[in-house]
Amino acid sequence: MPKGEMKKPLLLCSGDPESPLPDPGVPAVGILGTGDFSRSLAARLVASGHRVVVGSRNPRRGGRGLFPAAVEVTSQQEAAAHADVLFVALFPEHYSTLAGLRGALAGKVLVDVSNAAELGRGRPSNAEQLADLFPESDVVKAFNVISAWALLAGPRDGSRQVLICSNSGRAKNVIMELSRSMGFVPMDAGRLSSARDVEDAPLRLFPSWRGPVLCALGLFLFFYTYNFVRGVLLPYLVKGQNLFYRLPVETVNSALPAVALEMLALVYLPGLLAALLQLRRGTKYQRFPDWLDRWLCQRKQLGLVSFFCAALHAVYSLCLPMRRSARYRLLNAAYKQVQDKVENSWVEEEVWRMELYLSFGILALGVMALLAITSLPSVGNALTWREFTFIQSRLGYVALTIATLHVLTFGWNRAFDRAQYALYLPPSFVLELPLPCTVLLGRLGLTLPCAARRLARIRRGWESGRHLRFQPPSEAGNGDAPEDVSDGGGNPAMFV
């Protein structure tokens, strides 16, 4: 058999890890090491119809009982001799103990599954070190992004992709085929020099959440500080009023809705910019700038962080009347009213403002909850593309509109009340509104017939100054992205 080529696996166990011992004549997949990863991998391989032989320093002690019955646990030498593809399920610091197997492993495919111990090391990757140790074997880096429990549970959405890199194209193909047979989706990560990035990948904590979370923190810090200065510090400095009790609840609760609204607007702004760019360029076959591309890819996270802040705002708001300070203030107001001999404090306009403001808030939160739920892959997969884009795009804009109305009815006519501008600082809601209003007006602009028609044509492949031309998707660059992010009518989809 040519070097690195794997014979077709025979279905020995028909998916049952506890099936009887496989036919010894069938080529086996080898695993060196008997730890957590080895056991999960062996179970997955057996369940996928492969014959598995595990090599241990001490096969008697090697936890035979922890492997499915169909797995052969033997010495490292034996495993190396019987398999053409071997997974090295050891920690990299123990690779050198395998040096005695160099001859037995010559011409075979070695799969390095290890992860980096820390980010930003100066040394070569673990896989490259393994390749140096076994120059006559074909080393492939793979499977390290899959955790032992994910292997055991079987491939699922979100944990299905296996990054694979190697200097040997043939060895890479063998492992790609093997991973496919196990139900994973292989992703070619290039040559072995990419192994460091692949090894570092599992160490990076929530990489796609970094930007949105930092953005939310920055916005929170800004609005919190602003409300602190305007609502607590200035009254203290100017009038000697002690309002510091507002810091834990009231000030937080005035920053949270601001963050939620700005983040919601930031979900739609990149789609709007993408549409404007396409209109200006007269084509969708041109790459967006990298920053816009990254922004488009993070809308789901931006939307979910926005929903999180809105939900917190709702809980804080419900708790406002529970506070001692609220009770004292109410009593004081009632006492003052009695003193002033005012019998009825009902103000019709205030009543209506509050009713509308609360109703908009509840509705916005409800629609955002719907968007958040449908952004889950398991729920989204149950919808057709039309249903999904309807919810994420149309309802997304509905959520932004209602949330903006919530803030507008909260502000009411106070934006025009001079008394609200203490030391020239406008109330916080005045600062919140420009961004969502701009996004909503921009979206409205795109529905104007001239813009909508041109955009629809562009998204069907029309290019300004040229006849309709066919362009294969591979050449289209990321100019195709709006197709993925919109419903074709110019609506950027949210949370996607």
Ligand SMILES: NC(=O)C1=CN([C@@H]2O[C@H](COP(=O)(O)OP(=O)(O)OC[C@H]3O[C@@H](n4cnc5c(N)ncnc54)[C@H](OP(=O)(O)O)[C@@H]3O)[C@@H](O)[C@H]2O)C=CC1
């Ligand atoms: N666990 C996980 O979720 C994941 C693990 N990985 C990678 O898989 C590799 C193994 O991880 P894991 O299974 O969790 O580790 P374990 O510690 O559970 O197992 C490692 C195995 O290495 C062998 N070993 C232990 N000490 C030595 C030694 N001094 N010299 C030689 N061999 C030794 C042992 O097998 P024996 O005694 O039978 O020879 C042991 O079972 C690591 O590189 C890890 O980064 C990658 C992705 C996920």
Ligand SMILES: [Fe+3]
């Ligand atoms: Fe609110």
